Amino acid sequence: MALTIKEVEHVAMLARLSLSQQEKETFAVQLGTILEYASTINQLNTDGVEPLDHILPVFNVFREDQVEPSAPREEILSNGPLIEDGQYRVPKIL
Amino acid sequence: MELYELTLHELLTLHNNKQASSEEIVNSIFKRIHQVEGDVKAFISLDEDTARQKARAADSEKWPGKIAGMPFGLKDIFCTRGLKTTCASRMLENFVPTYDSTAGARLNAAGGVLIGKLNMDEFAMGSSTEQSAFFATHNPWDLTRVPGGSSGGSAAAVSADEVPFALGTDTGGSIRQPAAFCGVVGLRPTYGRVSRWGVIAYASSLDQVGVFSKDVEDCALVMNLIAGRDPRDATSLEVEVPDYTAYLDAGIKGMKIACPREYFGQGVDAGIQEAVKKALQKYEEAGAIVEEVSLPHSQYALPAYYLVATAEASANLARFDGVRYGLRDGQADNVIDMFSNSRSRGFGSEVKRRIMLGTYALSSGYYDAYYLKALKVRRLIYEDFQKVFNEFDLIVAPTTPTTAFKIGEQIGDPLTLYMNDILTVPVNMAGLPGISIPCGLLNGLPVGMQLIGKPFDEGTLIKAAYAYEEISGIRCLKPQQGVI
Amino acid sequence: MGKDYEVVIGLEVHAELKTDSKIFCGCSTAFGAEPNTQVCPVCSGFPGMLPVLNQKVVELAIITGLALNSKIPDYCKFDRKNYFYPDLPKAYQISQFDLPICMGGYLDIEIDGDKKRIGITRAHMEEDAGKLVHQGNITSTTFSLVDLNRSGVPLLEIVSEPDMRSASEARAYLEKLRAILLFAGVSDCKMQEGSLRCDANVSVRPVGETRLGARAEIKNLNSFRSLERAIEFEARRQIEAIEDGEAIIQETRTWDEDKQATRSMRSKEEAHDYRYFPEPDLPPLRISHEWVERLRTVMPELPDQAQIRLQESFGLPSYDAAILTLTPESLAFFDKCVELYPQPKMVSNWMMGELSRLLNQNNLEISDCRFGPAELARLLTLIDEGTISGKMAKGIFEDMFASGKPPDQIIAEKGMTQISDQDTLIKVIDEVIAANPTVVEDYRNGKEKALGFLVGQIMKATKGQANPGVVNTLLKERL
Numbered sequence A: 001m002a003l004t005i006k007e008v009e010h011v012a013m014l015a016r017l018s019l020s021q022q023e024k025e026t027f028a029v030q031l032g033t034i035l036e037y038a039s040t041i042n043q044l045n046t047d048g049v050e051p052l053d054h055i056l057p058v059f060n061v062f063r064e065d066q067v068e069p070s071a072p073r074e075e076i077l078s079n080g081p082l083i084e085d086g087q088y089r090v091p092k093i094l
Numbered sequence B: 001m002e003l004y005e006l007t008l009h010e011l012l013t014l015h016n017n018k019q020a021s022s023e024e025i026v027n028s029i030f031k032r033i034h035q036v037e038g039d040v041k042a043f044i045s046l047d048e049d050t051a052r053q054k055a056r057a058a059d060s061e062k063w064p065g066k067i068a069g070m071p072f073g074l075k076d077i078f079c080t081r082g083l084k085t086t087c088a089s090r091m092l093e094n095f096v097p098t099y100d101s102t103a104g105a106r107l108n109a110a111g112g113v114l115i116g117k118l119n120m121d122e123f124a125m126g127s128s129t130e131q132s133a134f135f136a137t138h139n140p141w142d143l144t145r146v147p148g149g150s151s152g153g154s155a156a157a158v159s160a161d162e163v164p165f166a167l168g169t170d171t172g173g174s175i176r177q178p179a180a181f182c183g184v185v186g187l188r189p190t191y192g193r194v195s196r197w198g199v200i201a202y203a204s205s206l207d208q209v210g211v212f213s214k215d216v217e218d219c220a221l222v223m224n225l226i227a228g229r230d231p232r233d234a235t236s237l238e239v240e241v242p243d244y245t246a247y248l249d250a251g252i253k254g255m256k257i258a259c260p261r262e263y264f265g266q267g268v269d270a271g272i273q274e275a276v277k278k279a280l281q282k283y284e285e286a287g288a289i290v291e292e293v294s295l296p297h298s299q300y301a302l303p304a305y306y307l308v309a310t311a312e313a314s315a316n317l318a319r320f321d322g323v324r325y326g327l328r329d330g331q332a333d334n335v336i337d338m339f340s341n342s343r344s345r346g347f348g349s350e351v352k353r354r355i356m357l358g359t360y361a362l363s364s365g366y367y368d369a370y371y372l373k374a375l376k377v378r379r380l381i382y383e384d385f386q387k388v389f390n391e392f393d394l395i396v397a398p399t400t401p402t403t404a405f406k407i408g409e410q411i412g413d414p415l416t417l418y419m420n421d422i423l424t425v426p427v428n429m430a431g432l433p434g435i436s437i438p439c440g441l442l443n444g445l446p447v448g449m450q451l452i453g454k455p456f457d458e459g460t461l462i463k464a465a466y467a468y469e470e471i472s473g474i475r476c477l478k479p480q481q482g483v484i
Numbered sequence C: 001m002g003k004d005y006e007v008v009i010g011l012e013v014h015a016e017l018k019t020d021s022k023i024f025c026g027c028s029t030a031f032g033a034e035p036n037t038q039v040c041p042v043c044s045g046f047p048g049m050l051p052v053l054n055q056k057v058v059e060l061a062i063i064t065g066l067a068l069n070s071k072i073p074d075y076c077k078f079d080r081k082n083y084f085y086p087d088l089p090k091a092y093q094i095s096q097f098d099l100p101i102c103m104g105g106y107l108d109i110e111i112d113g114d115k116k117r118i119g120i121t122r123a124h125m126e127e128d129a130g131k132l133v134h135q136g137n138i139t140s141t142t143f144s145l146v147d148l149n150r151s152g153v154p155l156l157e158i159v160s161e162p163d164m165r166s167a168s169e170a171r172a173y174l175e176k177l178r179a180i181l182l183f184a185g186v187s188d189c190k191m192q193e194g195s196l197r198c199d200a201n202v203s204v205r206p207v208g209e210t211r212l213g214a215r216a217e218i219k220n221l222n223s224f225r226s227l228e229r230a231i232e233f234e235a236r237r238q239i240e241a242i243e244d245g246e247a248i249i250q251e252t253r254t255w256d257e258d259k260q261a262t263r264s265m266r267s268k269e270e271a272h273d274y275r276y277f278p279e280p281d282l283p284p285l286r287i288s289h290e291w292v293e294r295l296r297t298v299m300p301e302l303p304d305q306a307q308i309r310l311q312e313s314f315g316l317p318s319y320d321a322a323i324l325t326l327t328p329e330s331l332a333f334f335d336k337c338v339e340l341y342p343q344p345k346m347v348s349n350w351m352m353g354e355l356s357r358l359l360n361q362n363n364l365e366i367s368d369c370r371f372g373p374a375e376l377a378r379l380l381t382l383i384d385e386g387t388i389s390g391k392m393a394k395g396i397f398e399d400m401f402a403s404g405k406p407p408d409q410i411i412a413e414k415g416m417t418q419i420s421d422q423d424t425l426i427k428v429i430d431e432v433i434a435a436n437p438t439v440v441e442d443y444r445n446g447k448e449k450a451l452g453f454l455v456g457q458i459m460k461a462t463k464g465q466a467n468p469g470v471v472n473t474l475l476k477e478r479l
């Protein structure tokens, strides 16, 4: 079943995507179809099954608390679309 | 015989015997690339000048290592210091990393010569390499067909003799499926076997770096170089790395091979089923024990995969916000519009679709029914495999339900496209190693056979795959003369 | 506060854990560097970068849990908390959701002599975000600048139960929590540098009501004072709203220091949906009993233990003990001083009186004090030895505070030594006796009080430098 345009808009807002009307309509149908297919997993009884949140049998992987040299500032900022005073410039927040 | 037609181990032998210099090898590679690249379109970028320099350095022993002067390619998802890394996305069209991936760095350290960066589905989301933001790659066996995906450029380049080997990544089949479509060897190692450092993440719990090669021996050689713990990837495991070339022998007598009936069912081309069954017969004739088994939750692997993978992707791709790198909408006058417009322009439709899907699956009110449920199903799939591996050394199945399909055939129908991964995703969900090797041809197109192993037991996969090359004589399949 | 309402307060405190390097990369955590000089591709959220957990962060978190009487579970994991903000480079914060490192716990506060136990819900590890600098006024600015030096600095978020009922209880809780974190050595707790930050959840309800009212989460409380003021303001605002028949909306508000008021932070954006899920890049933690016990054995003395020690070993009143154990520095100052000058109550009086008055006046911490416990001990010894009077000592103390000079030097420089020389004093005493015959007569007739007057006259004549003990003895002899 297709999603409503409102649902699509809500998800797009959460994902920070601005979609055209055309995209919203297409996604409403396509996501509906995919979710319907995905819902087949709900046919399975998973009572008492622990979710598998980590696939590896490994725990406690650490690094030591040791300072390592940071990146040169020019280098780390070199991909920045808009730099000012050694910082990333972004438009106003509100 | 041209140098570009050879395998890595053949080139190494020639090079060690001073019968071919690195410069000659690399020159031959570029000659081939210039010959066929217009048709195949495997590369997003070439690093020709540096590659030729490194080849000369290797010849003068200034670029030493186990594969000194040997050419290779990297999927454009591997970050390369000072070299554009795009992930086949407009978002990263001008992104130049200041760091190398660990896997790439290990090949560099071994003397490998990077030829260029290979095409892929944008952010590794796709099964045909048609989702590249730049252009589609063509299957060297039939230029009207897709090479598979997402590592389609890597598979096509190896198949078309543009590089002897290449690295790719496999999140839901992105190495094995294109390897099958292009008739090459493709190994996805165990999750945690090869470092993911410097590899742009699609789905962190499923992504794994792996190898495309012309034959199994090359696969073993490359695994020797890239496998092993990396302190910068907390999920790369401290498990001893064997010498994989030590597994290259045909002795599979007594090996217990499981054949899961769910992988030979509806939706899987009868010709493919037949080809794999024939291969199993050959194994039996060589002394292996083959038995049918059941992996009862197989049909739920794909729907669960698309929930888990897209959920993780929705977070992994959130960082592309136009602040620190990547495409940015410079016109927006507030930050929310800047984020949304940059992302909408930078991402292609499949990427947006998966981000939307994953965001939905995690969002309030849907988490339990989708994401959490999928994690529970993931455990059931994992346990299915565990049970089989209590009794068997190996699982053998087809890699793909069909051979390579036509370019454009499945575009616009996402769910049909997702079905391509139906036989490969269970391996990713269970974190297992899997290899696809060519096992024959169907209507002139390669058929892939998938071998699935126990965690960290890539050795057994290599052994069984090598044995099949020996028994069947199918090794280094070349696209029919005249196609390219 | 209206009699009919009760304020319900819970605090969420973010304490920066005291490590040299960040939680997931090797960048330095030092405060005050130039923007974006303590960053790398990991803490800047570059593609392909992976976090690796700093072991010290986990250990400091466990120590904190032990100090707060929390349960340390044997399994815990990290989760991703998803939201977009320009100072959050990955657009998710690596935090802990359903399985935090510390579960439950409590601390005790004392208000007007009454003890009260405040529950702790949980504490979890997470990474800090970067810093946004708005150009000019936040409402009129057209752009902001992002500095990621703080991004990836390790934090422990400590969430209390809604157990506090007044602004002063909230303050006492925060002071006690700060003391515990300082004593445990897990955080610097510098509010002005942002290494201790506090949000307050405030709601009101009619007395007798057991359900919680809709709450406001107040941000930007960067001093104890603003915490108290903001709670008082917010409680008043909510009560007035209810009395005016308005409903309280659950919302985030910020404390405006200039206006001394809280104001709504609601933007046009919809409510948050953080979409937490397990962090796949970090294997989970298994915390063994042995590990926890090993950390317990290296746990330093905590404020409550120190307070008991001061009361039991030194006989200090609980009020003194509570104040002296607000920071490890003040306790160490006290302990060292008492070691050299074994009169605890006297030391306490001076620390809580003169020293704390001067520190407060000058807005300083005891660690900024220019002299040490040895100098205070010396000063007190000089009084006992009769070299100076108590009154002179106060003047010398102010000098010590201002100049950092040791007391002996000040006394020498100012020629302030007390007069204990008998011949000199006898001369003055005789003069005073001669000048006050009626008072002398009164004393001889049994009026004890007359003696005090005579002593006063002698002190006056010597400008306060006469040794009162010696004067007393000599005077009695001469009379």
Ligand SMILES: [Mg+2]
Pocket: C095, C126, C157
């Ligand atoms: Mg927090």
Ligand SMILES: [Zn+2]
Pocket: C022, C025, C026, C027, C038, C039, C040, C041, C042, C043, C044, C152
């Ligand atoms: Zn860093």
